[in-house]
Amino acid sequence: MKHSKYLPYLLSAPGLVLLLAILYPFLTGAWWSFNSYRLNRGEAKFNWGENYLTLVTSGEGIHALFITLVYTISTVGIETLLGIAIAMLLNRGSYGAFFRLLIVLPLLLPPVVATLMWKVMLTQNGLVNFLLESVGLPTSLWFNGPDTALASVILIDVWIFTPFVILLAQAGLRSVPTELRDASAMDGAGPIINFFSVTLPLLRPVLVVIIIFRGIDSLKMFDIIYTSTKGGPVDATTNFHVLAYLDGIRSLNFGMAMASLMVLWALTNFVSSRLLKIRRSEALN
């Protein structure tokens, strides 16, 4: 069909305008990251990337990077394994639809609200400690323990977002033709070989989507951590996104906050652009 040369630009103009509008705060923020800029101490002053250096020398940035990576690798790993396993179970029998309804509920709540619910359950005198005690297990400090806070936060992420993996994996599994599985079973392949040689390769496109979303959202997780621990105790759960908020809104140090955010952005951008390229090439094939 013929069209004017300008039609595609005209149609995408609103999107373009929005992108250009966002460029302004983005560039402003990027500039601040190279400035010493505290809201309560007047004008921004260029300081030759000292903020980035401070992130390294103070150890804050290295620590935040460590927390960010531990959080991301744990949540994505646990959720993907559990999600695929549960999706396979759900696809086995006719009872799948019933369980799916129950299993998906956590995903539908605002993460902030879900976190509050867990906060209620995981207090010193909360339900979980009571249950642990009544079966003779030691209780835990959960969010208040320096060693247990990060694991507690990861637990909430797993609770909320495993259903996301389940839903996508289920859709992906349905596209695996049963004939293929039967054929490989006929050739004498056991369920394990069957999974790795037939199911997993065909799940790959969906897996890429799962890892894009879960990976990026975990790298920049804010809601769950800030609602449950505010990054504490001390800095036991302070990832990059939380560090930036504490620096920016709490300490009004916009220079340092933007430096953290630029590093985090570089990280998410690197991961997402790689994964999206894979997805795009697969979608076109």
Added chain:
Amino acid sequence: MSLLTEHQKLQNKRKLKKVAGHSVTILALTAWSLFALAPIVWIFLMSLKVPGDIIVYPPKFDFVPTLNNYAEVLNGSEFLSAFWNSVIITLGALLLTLVIGLPTAYALARFKFKGREAIGFNILSLRFAPELLIVLPLYLIYQKTGLFDTHLGLILAYQLVTLPMLVWMLRSFIEDLPPELEEAVAIDGGNRWTAFRHVLFRLIAPGLGASLMLSFIWAWNSYTLPLVLGGRNTQVITTGIQQYISYQAIEWGPMAAATVVSMIPGILFALVSLRWIVGGLTAGTVKG
């Protein structure tokens, strides 16, 4: 004779194995369901308790239920205004996203033009950038321009959450439909607009519904944006619910009741459209 019994034995063994397999499956699924439901059930029980029943240890399972917490939440103006702010901002953001996103997605899907991939990728990359990267500078810009703590300001900022996914999903849906569909309309004397309106739009409607639904949930659940860019006038559900937790005391009962009420829209929305949503997210990855 012995061959037959051998065969029967084998069949019985298989049957047994199948039954055992199903039992294990059901057991595992039940265990995960309990894990998924426990916090929701617990907060629901808590919302029906009087303060004395909430703070006792060991936790109480049998108690006289009360609706006082709900009465307090629904009669007070704070939660209701947060609820309405959430509705206004979320729906406003979706409407704006639709106006911006639909033509953009169509252009990206149907035309080959210079800068196409750059536009597509940059819009999507907004979804993957940390929210504060844009929101923190916006905080100062909004304070200077008077957009801080206004519905309009938040609706504009929420585009960061709603637009990228809508464009990405719609583009996949349109690309999945053959361009010949529109060419057929053109042969019959129609133009691109009539082709879009009468053919394409109807075919992508379910997908569009799914994308809107997903955007709704993401916007409804959003926390960082209203936390930084909102204030007293634009308290939404996610920021408002934190008001029950202050440094002096936590109002457990009303917080629980508010939590239960705030779960309802997301659950209603999603139960109606779960299948659509999954279809939208996996568009282009699942064939057939």
